[in-house]
Amino acid sequence: MATNSKIEWTEQTWNPVTGCTKVSPGCKYCYAEVMSKRLQAMGVSGYERGFSTISLMRERLDQPLQRKKPTVYFVNSMSDLFHEKVPFNYIDEVMAVIDQAPQHAFQILTKRAERMREYFETRRAPDNAWLGVSVEDKQYGKPRIAQLQRIRAKTRFLSIEPLLEDVGRISLRGIHWVIVGGESGVKARPMEESWVLKIKSQCERAGTDFFFKQWGAWGEDGIKRSKQANGRTLQGQTWNQIPAIAV
Numbered sequence: 001m002a003t004n005s006k007i008e009w010t011e012q013t014w015n016p017v018t019g020c021t022k023v024s025p026g027c028k029y030c031y032a033e034v035m036s037k038r039l040q041a042m043g044v045s046g047y048e049r050g051f052s053t054i055s056l057m058r059e060r061l062d063q064p065l066q067r068k069k070p071t072v073y074f075v076n077s078m079s080d081l082f083h084e085k086v087p088f089n090y091i092d093e094v095m096a097v098i099d100q101a102p103q104h105a106f107q108i109l110t111k112r113a114e115r116m117r118e119y120f121e122t123r124r125a126p127d128n129a130w131l132g133v134s135v136e137d138k139q140y141g142k143p144r145i146a147q148l149q150r151i152r153a154k155t156r157f158l159s160i161e162p163l164l165e166d167v168g169r170i171s172l173r174g175i176h177w178v179i180v181g182g183e184s185g186v187k188a189r190p191m192e193e194s195w196v197l198k199i200k201s202q203c204e205r206a207g208t209d210f211f212f213k214q215w216g217a218w219g220e221d222g223i224k225r226s227k228q229a230n231g232r233t234l235q236g237q238t239w240n241q242i243p244a245i246a247v
Contacts, residue, residue: 008213008232009179009242010074010107016061016094017079017086018046019054023111026136026162029185032078046078054085061097070103082112088119098126105130109159111140113147125153130177130243132157137164149174155243161213162188166195172206176243182216184227190218196234209241 005013036051046055098106109132110116131153135141148156155176162183180199182191203210215230232238
């Protein structure tokens with residue numbers, strides 16, 4: 001079944017696809033890969049063949065339809081819906097479920113922005129599907145924004161996590177929400193406060209909602225400690241802005 005999420009910016013996760021492969025520096029210490037190994041050891045369905053094998057989980061497609069209470073779903077926390085090995089006709093099935101559940105909001109995040117743009121060139125994005133791209137750096141992440149902006153969608157968002165460098169000026173035209181966060185884990189790469197503040201100020205000027213998820217393994221003071229100890233405040237404040245959910 002769909003599961004309650006510990007991710008701060010969503011409520012539940014829905015994984016009609018499992019497995020993924022790495023495409024950019026943001027993938028280096030992928031949390032889903034670590035979790036997949038645990039689930040494989042536990043014998044959980046969908047993870048038997050390892051993280052690098054893409055599995056279409058049709059038996060999970062109707063999970064959101066079984067829940068009447070309006071819910072925010074993160075789609076494919078353990079995969080990428082627009083992975084090259086996920087056929088467009090299967091993505092059609094996922095979108096059909098989203099269409100049938102207008103009471104929910106579905107957050108779809110990808111690092112494969114060109115394929116997402118290609119998919120929606122000939123298809124309508126459901127109003128309750130929030131489309132987003134990951135932006136971890138200048139070389140790989142920033143070009144994804146332009147691809148997202150070419151898609152007709154009611155809600156578009158950026159997940160700038162893990163933020164690996166100062167990404168400079170970003171285009172926020174047609175972007176409704178920006179999430180920023182540092183990396184977690186033993187080998188986490190540090191994030192600097194000045195990088196975050198530059199993004200926040202751009203969001204304020206553009207009128208884009210800003211959500212600061214976490215510092216991760218490296219604190220605001222540049223000291224490495226537990227994620228919990230570092231917390232989620234930025235200059236003493238918590239930033240939990242989120243677009244209005246019309247459900």
